[in-house]
Amino acid sequence: MLAPGMEIMLRVDRLSGDGRGVGRLNGLAVYVDAAAPGDVIRARLTRLTRARAEAQIVRVEEPSSSRVTPRCPHVGTCGGCLWQHLDYHAQAAAKEAIVTESLRGLGGLSEVRVRPIIAAGDPWHFRNRMEFSFQPPDRVGLHRRGRWDEVVDLQTCFLPSPRTVTVLHVVREFMRQHAIPCYDTRTHNGFLRHIVVREGRATGELLVALITAAGPFPEGHDLAQRLRQEVPGLTGLLWAVNASKSDAVDADAVYVLHGRPFIYERLGGLTFKLGLLTFFQTNTVQAERMLEVVREFAGLRGTEHVADLYCGVGTFALALAGQASQVIGIEALRAAVEAARENAALNGITNTTFYTAEAADLRWVLALQSRPDVLVLDPPRAGAGVAVMRAIGALAPPRVVYVSCNPTTLASDLRELQGWGYEMAAIQPVDLFPHTYHVECVVQLQRIAGR
DSSP states (O other), X not given: OOOTTOEEEEEEEEEOTTSOEEEEETTEEEEETTOOTTOEEEEEEEEEOSSEEEEEEEEEEEOOTTBOOOSOTTBTTBSSOSOTTBOHHHHHHHXXXXXXXXXXXXXXXXXXXXXXXXXXXXXXXXXXXXXXXXXXXXXEEEEBTTXXXXXXXXXXXXXXXXXXXXXXXXXXXXXXXXXXXXXXXXXXXXXXXXXXXXXXXXXXXXXXXXXXXSSOOTTHHHHHHHHHHHSTTEEEEEEEEOOSSOOSOOOSEEEEEEEOSOEEEEETTEEEEEOSSOOOOSBHHHHHHHHHHHHHHHTOOSSOEEEEETOTTTHHHHHHHTXXXXXXXXESOHHHHHHHHHHHHHTTOOSEEEEEOOTTOTHHHXXXXXXXXXXXXXXXXXXXXXXXXXXXXXXXXXXXXXXXXOHHHHHHHHHHHHTTTEEEEEEEEEOOSTTSSOOEEEEEEEEOTTO
C-alpha cells in the first residue's frame, strides 16, 4: 500500500509539460522534480491521489545519459531555470515531445507532423531583459523556487549577458556601502524593491532601472556615476517609484539619472524603441527565427489584409507590413498601442493601424476591411479563450497564424477553432527559453472551403 513518506524505485520515462520527470509505478504516474528521462532513482513519495503521485529524489541510482552537471551554483534553490541538469539536446527534444503530446488529442494531427524544434544555437546568456528583487537585510537576486517572499542572493547567472551580472554586483556593493534598506514584501517597510536590466542585443545599448518605494533617493546620482564607471555601454539609468504594496514590477513615476529612458533594439530588419515596461521577446536571436516562421506561415504576396491580435508594440504587425496591403493591430494596453504607432513611424511604415481594444472585439477589423486574409494572434500564457476563438471563427479569415507560449492552452484554443472549420497545416516549436520547460509554438491553420 503506497503512502506519503514511502521510498520507491522508479525509472523516469519522460518530462511533463510543467518540467517534472514522469515514471510509472504499478500503472500510477509519478511526478518527480529535477529528474531526467532515463534516470533510475530512489524517491520519497510526498503526495498521492487516485490519478497520480508526486515524489522527491532521494538518490540517483543510475543517471541518464542526458544528465549533466549544472553550470550554475544556484541550481536547486533559484527558480530561474530548472533544467540545467539536462543536456541541451535532451531539453529541446523534450519540448518538441511536449508540443506533440499537448496537441495529440486534436483531430487531424496524425496527418500534420510537428516540425523539428528550432533549438537555440547558444543556450547561455540569451536573455535581453532581467528583473531582480531585493530582500532584507541586503539580498538581491531571483526568487527562491516556489517562494514569493524569499530571494536568493545571486552571485552569478548564466541567462543574461555578463554585463547584467556586473550591474547586479555594482548595485549590491553600493547598497551595502550606503546602508540603503531593502523593501520587505511582508511588512512593506524599506526602500529598494527591484532592478530591471534591459539590453539591446543587436544594438549593444543597455538600460538599467532601480525601482524603489516612495521616498527620497539622494544617493541616486552617485550610483549613476558608479555604474557609468564600471558598466560599459550604459545607455540610461532610471529611478522608478512604485508606491503600491504589489510586488509586480511597476512604476508610478520615473526619473532619469543618466542618459535616456529607452534603448533601441533591432529585430527582423526593424528598429524597436523599448522603455522600462515595454513588453518585448526576451530572446532576440530566437525571436528573429520565430519571426521568420510567422512570415512563412502568413504566406503573404503583397495584396493581403492582415489582422494582428495581441499586437503589443507591433512586432509581428510591422514585420508583416512590408509584404501586405494593410495591417491592423489590436491590443488592450494603451501604452503598447502608442509604442506600436511610434515604432511604425520610426521604421517609416505607413500601412499599419493600431487600436486599443480587447482581442474579442473585432469591430475595428470589420470597420476597415470586410475580412482579413490572414489573422495572427499571440496571446498570453492563459491563451486566447473561447470568446476570442469564437470571434475569430465568426470572422472566418482564410488563414490563421497562432503563436503560443503554452502548449496546453494552445490545444484548448485550437480545439475551439476546429469547430469553425479550421485544420492545422503546419506546427513549428521554437525554443526561446533554454533551461526551462517553456516552449513557443507557431501553428498555421487553414479554413476548409465550404465550412
